[in-house]
Amino acid sequence: MASPSGVRRARSVSASQGPLTFAEGAEAYTDGRNLTKPQRRLVAKLVAELGHLPLAAVRQAHLVQAASRLYPNVTNATRNRLCRNAESLRVFVSRSSQRNRSESGG
Secondary structure, X not given: OOOOXXXXXXXXXXXXXXXXXXXXXXXXXXXXXXXXXXXXHHHHHHHHHHOOOEHHHOOHHHHHHHHHHHXXXXXXXXXXXXXXXXXXXXXXXXXXXXXXXXXXXX
């Protein structure tokens, strides 16, 4: 199982600055997972599109719009795969940060 230490680092940096952003979550995700080069490129592109948003505010519609902007000439099946990868990032960080809060008693 991947260590959520990247999430702790991202959370501690952003705790005084407000909610965890998509960019901070993406950094924690890439630190905590063994991603391939294509997966890392996708995460980087998603950060460019959605990095400023609070992670908790990112919804499926955001992911679909970002995938459509990033890859306008691909099939819907490809966009769906991209959205699933992005959703796994969001879920990974969300679950890891919840686990960290419960471990710290907060």
